[in-house]
Amino acid sequence: MxxxxxxxxxxxxxxxxxxxxxxxxxxxxxxxxxxxxxxxxxxxxxxxxxxxxxxxxxxxxxxxxxxxxxxxxxxxxxxxxxxxxxxSLSAISYAAVHGAFYPAFDQEHFSLLLKQFDVDPRRPLDAMSYGQAKKAMIAFxxxxxxxxxxxxxxxxxxxxxxxxxxxxxxxxxxxxxxxxxxxxxxxxxxxxxxxxxxxxxDRNVILNASADHITSRILFRNTMDPQQEAGLLYAEGGLKGYAVLLKNTHGHDSKLDTETFFNALLTEKEAVLAVLNQNPTNHGILA
Amino acid sequence: MEFSLKRIGLLIRLQWIENQKFYAWAMLGIPVLMGAILIISSLIMPGGLTDENQGPIFIAGLFFSSWIFNSLVFGKYKSRPDNLKSLSLPASAAEKTACSLLFTLVLFPVFFCLVTYPMLLLIVYIDTELIGNINSLVEIRRDYVLISIAILIPLLLLNSVITLSVRKYAFFKALAILIAAFVTLNFLNGLIINTYLGNQVPGPSASSRAAFKDLELNNVQIQPGVSSSLFSQWSLELRANYPGYTGPSAWVKMPEYNEWLPVVLYYVLGLLLFRCVYLKIRETTI
Incomplete structure (x- = not known):
């Protein structure tokens, strides 16, 4: 695509x-x-x-x-x-004027989304708070x-x-x-x-991988003592102990902690990418 | 080149609806400002608001406000959020160019005339009835209107190109460039003509020579060293051929077979400037 x-x-x-x-x-x-x-x-x-x-x-x-x-x-x-x-248009007028340029524009869905976002469709966009206007534009x-x-x-x-x-x-x-x-x-x-x-x-995409692939290779866990964990890739201290990234050698399930993973990638790029690249048949392109 | 009248219609609707407040303020502000200028002129100029004064003030107002409007319309490509919105809109560069030019070259000048002319009527009435000057409303002459349009259109197209080409202070830079171009071209014109023609001046045309002969003015010296210009082949045409003619009255005349040239050049200039605006919009990035 x-x-x-x-x-x-x-x-x-x-x-x-x-x-x-x-x-x-x-x-x-x-x-x-x-x-x-x-x-x-x-x-x-x-x-x-x-x-x-x-x-x-x-x-x-x-x-x-x-x-x-x-x-x-x-x-x-x-x-x-x-x-x-x-x-200066209201959300509803904005959609009427700009939506006409998009052949598949769905006016009903737009109104529904505004309702879900709790945005007043009749209020001018420039009179809304930054967040409200942003939600109207996301809906559009x-x-x-x-x-x-x-x-x-x-x-x-x-x-x-x-x-x-x-x-x-x-x-x-x-x-x-x-x-x-x-x-x-x-x-x-x-x-x-x-x-x-x-x-x-570094001016390039260093990782393009699915969340499933990442969690199949890396285990996300919270622990009090990271040194005791086998296959430690990265540890980040917090109020409730440490968030750690471990090599997922036994195929355990865990939830992707995007923020910790991102920090790990920035500081331990080579180690993290090496683990993700272990299996050449993985889905995703890894630098 | 993708071009659809339906999308042009959508763009015009968008431009109109998004700027309704601006047009409402302009509808009030322009006549008020022009009214103030006309009243001041009526009070300070000798003879008040004579028809020699009305035309230039009206035309100057039209040119200046059209120029500002043109700068505003094309200036949106200078502001990142506006530029991003314009470029992302599903319409071709040709359609966006056509819509912007329609607003700046046609609709705005018409709008200006419609809102300012009644004010001119009112001020001339005040000038005569209340201030005490004896003036009437200027006669709208077709040739003046055509000349004004013929100057306004390339001027605005040039301003559009300059506004799209420079990053900051587009209005002032456009003004500076136009003044510099005007002065330089005038200076260069003189220099080039002087270089090629020296002190030559055009000689009498065939018809003038015949007229001189008829009027027994064979020995009339129009200027010392008269000779036909080989470079331009322009000639001097005797104007007075009526009975009771008392002296030579002549004008410089372009050869008849060359009269199409400036007309063609004018249209070529217009098309080139339109093409420049289109290409600038097509190649603009954020």
């Missing part, structure tokens, strides 16, 4: 943001795009959306070249930016029913109940032929939501 080959991009000469990046994303999945601030997450999304053009390499999205920004392409890809342009993005939805830091500005609601809505929104990429540096917001994890570091 999305294929980026050898993509390099720099905003200014000598300061590359993405370098020789290869990425293949398939339909039917929610991808979590993680990375530190400035890692190039937004730039990567903009490349996919055709809003930035690569300096080198090729990008194909749904068989089209994003840089061409053809109408078919723009009707198939929706990018929800971190900061949307202010609009989902209601477009486009095949690829890209969300840049969608949970920024949402309160805790709204984040819970966001996870619920997103989990139920994805169709088989759709693909969603959610970029965030608030890693915990994506717990229980994503089924694939992409990690950007």
């Amino acid at each position: 999305i294929q980026l080959s050898n993509i390099s991009f720099a905003y200014s000469k000598g300061r590359p943001v993405l370098e020789n990046l290869d990425l293949v994303l398939q339909a039917g999945h929610i991808y979590g795009l993680l990375g530190l601030n400035g890692a190039g997450k937004s730039s990567l999304l903009y490349q996919i959306a055709g809003l930035l053009f690569p300096d080198h390499g090729t990008a194909r999205v749904l068989g089209m070249e994003p840089a061409q920004r053809s109408i078919e392409f723009l009707q198939s890809v929706y990018l929800l930016p971190e900061q949307s342009a202010a609009s 993005a989902i209601a477009t029913r486009v095949r690829i939805i890209l969300m840049d830091e969608p949970t920024n500005g949402l309160d805790i109940p709204s984040k819970r609601q966001f996870r619920k809505v997103i989990a139920g929104a994805l169709q088989e032929d759709q693909l969603m990429v959610i970029s965030t540096h608030q890693v915990r917001d994506l717990d229980n939501l994503i089924d694939y994890l992409l990690v950007l570091k």
Whole structure:
């Protein structure tokens, strides 16, 4: 569905943001795009959306070249930016005016989502709080029913109940032929939501693996004494002891702790990737 | 090039609905501002609001406000959230260009005339009835209207290209570039003509020569060293051919077979500028 080959991009000469990046994303999945601030997450999304053009390499999205920004392409890809342009329209008017550009736009679903998000559909978007306006735009993005939805830091500005609601809505929104990429540096917001994890570091994707694959290779556990644990990869101290990542040699089940895993990947990159790459038949591309 | 009238309609609707507040304020603000300028002119200019004053003030207001509006419309490609929203909208670059130009080149100038002309009527009435000047409303001459349109359109297209091309302070940079271009071209024109033609001036045309002969003005020297210009082949046309003619009155005339050239150049310039705006929008990134 999305294929980026050898993509390099720099905003200014000598300061590359993405370098020789290869990425293949398939339909039917929610991808979590993680990375530190400035890692190039937004730039990567903009490349996919055709809003930035690569300096080198090729990008194909749904068989089209994003840089061409053809109408078919723009009707198939929706990018929800971190900061949307202010609009004096109400959510319902915004949907009426902008939704007309998307052939599959679902007005009823939009109204339903606004209700679920507890957003007043008649209030002007620029009179709403940042979080309320963001929820209205998330609802609009989902209601477009486009095949690829890209969300840049969608949970920024949402309160805790709204984040819970966001996870619920997103989990139920994805169709088989759709693909969603959610970029965030608030890693915990994506717990229980994503089924694939992409990690950007050093101007490249260092990990593209499914949550199932990660938990089949790595065991996530809390312990009081990490030194006693066999196959320790990483330990992180907290109020309730240590969150640890262990080699999952016996195939135990555990829940992916996205934040701890992300921290482990940043600090113990080689060890973690080595464990994930042990079986060459795994699903996912690992750096 | 993807182009659909339906999507153009959607873009026009979007532009209208999203900017309704702006248009409402403009509908109030423009006539009030123009009214103030016209009243001040009526009070300080000799003879008040004469028809020689009304036209230039009206045209200057039209040009300046159209320019500002044009800068605002194309300036949205400079603000990241607005730019992102515009570029992501499912419409082609050609459709977005056409909609923006329709608003800035056609709808806004028409809107300006519709809201300002009644104010001009009112101020001329005040100028005559209350201030005491004896003036009437300027006659709208077709050739003046056409000349104004012919200047306004390329000027706004050029401003669109400049606004899309520079990152910051687009309005002021466009103004500076236009002034610099105007001054340079005028200076260069003189320099080039002087280089090629020296002190030559056009000689009389065949018809002028015949007229001179008829009027027995064979020995009239229009300027010392008169000769036809080989470079431009422009000529001097005698204008006065009526009975009771008292002296030579002449004008420089372009050869008739070349008159199509500036017209074609004008349309080519317009098309090139339109193409520049389209390409800038197509290649804009965030």
